[in-house]
Amino acid sequence: RSDRIRYRVIDPQIRPELAQEAGIAQVPTLRITKGDRSTLVNATDEESVTNGIHRVSTTATKSIYFTQGHGEPDISDSESPGGYGQFAQALRNQNYEVTTVFLAEAQDVPDDANVLIVASPARELFPNEIEMIDRYLTHGGSALFLLEPRRSAEIAALLAEWGIAVGNDVIVDQQMRLFQGVTLGLEPVVSSYGEHPVVEPISERTVFSLARSVSPAEAGRDGVTVDSIAFTPATSWSESEVDRLFDQGEARLTEEDVEGPVSIAVAAAGSVADLGGEGDGEVKIVAFGDSTFATNKFWLQLFNDALALSAAGWLAGQEELISIGPRAVRASRARLSPAQARTVFYLSVLVIPELILMCGILVWWHRSSV
Missing domain, CATH: 3.40.50 (Rossmann fold)
Structure with a gap:
């Protein structure tokens, strides 16, 4: 919370007159106002809200x-x-x-x-x-x-x-x-x-x-x-x-x-x-x-x-305007050294499959010998 920001939540079904006065035609919508400047934001992610605040803050x-x-x-x-x-x-x-x-x-x-x-x-x-x-x-x-x-x-x-x-x-x-x-x-x-x-x-x-x-x-x-x-x-x-x-x-x-x-x-x-x-x-x-x-x-x-x-x-001389990416999963890449890549290869292709096979053979041998 901040003493620089005041907010009010309006349920358009309960108070349709207030929603109409604010120009809200869909949900969710934020009307951000500073002085005589205002803008509507139809998303609630951090990037959209930050950009909305910036729009009403710049003259x-x-x-x-x-x-x-x-x-x-x-x-x-x-x-x-x-x-x-x-x-x-x-x-x-x-x-x-x-x-x-x-x-x-x-x-x-x-x-x-x-x-x-x-x-x-x-x-x-x-x-x-x-x-x-x-x-x-x-x-x-x-x-x-x-x-x-x-x-x-x-x-x-x-x-x-x-x-x-x-x-x-x-x-x-x-x-x-x-x-x-x-x-x-x-x-x-x-x-x-x-x-x-x-x-x-x-x-x-x-x-x-x-x-x-x-x-x-x-x-x-x-x-x-x-x-x-x-x-x-x-x-x-x-x-x-x-x-x-x-x-x-x-x-x-x-x-x-x-x-x-x-x-x-x-x-x-x-x-x-x-x-x-x-x-x-x-x-x-x-x-x-x-x-x-x-x-x-x-x-x-x-x-x-x-x-x-x-x-x-x-x-543009607006270093303070920083892009805040939405909290979403983005594509990523893992960079492996040659030694790490060989280790992953041997474990995933040679070691782990053979261990599973050996465990299966041991279980079969144990059950067949009982």
Whole structure:
């Protein structure tokens, strides 16, 4: 209980006039009110209630724009595996105004854009679009870049100017599977995070799919601080022979590859004044080497949703807005060392079945000899 919150329970069957006055048309429904601001919440889980309180507590709605027109995931698609509908809806639940922008038809990035999200364009952005994004950042904008291997060379070049190195590689991770032994996977599970506000609330694992490395560049940009915020496991590496991996399905660790842990995401920040601009604004960039982790298919896998929403909150200047996942069972993965995998294999395939068989033989022999 808290002296900052007062609540009242209404039974709409006993007091239908009060329910009608509150605008409650279904059960369960919460009307959350603060001053002259109110909202209706049709769920009672912790995440929905927290977001409802946030909506009535904030006086300004911030705008998030997704680029479109180059084959980016559809933010209106909440059904297909590759859509971004669940991501967009989660942002709306946190009181963001979410919409799209086709930069090629715009004069510039919209003035009210608090965050610009560039998510895995299937086709290259036009040079004037890259110039718009760079100009937007230089004037204190915030952008989230979600990249994929063998795509977006023009975005990688833009990020390089801001001190962010996007690798021309694919993250490969060794995985132990029963009955198969060591196999190579392209879905690294991340459990190691850097020290940064973006990942400060994240303590659980996240999973990525077909990702590339993203790390601070050796020669950074003056006035911009770049930090790695997520790392793949020590059993992974960044495979530099990308064509062989895609064309032949083969990967092997060579001297040209970088052994894990490999940086898969970075966050960058810098003062506009330090960059030679005017005003006291701050440029913020978050770049992931994967866009699939935020799709509908992976949105509720492990804690991907919390990571994506935390990145958006930091970029929008709302670090206090933390995604509280519902108390539901989520997909999980157990990472076994080679020794642990062999132990599980021998126990489950050889030792335990033979013990059961021997017990059965002993029981049969004992009964037949009586």
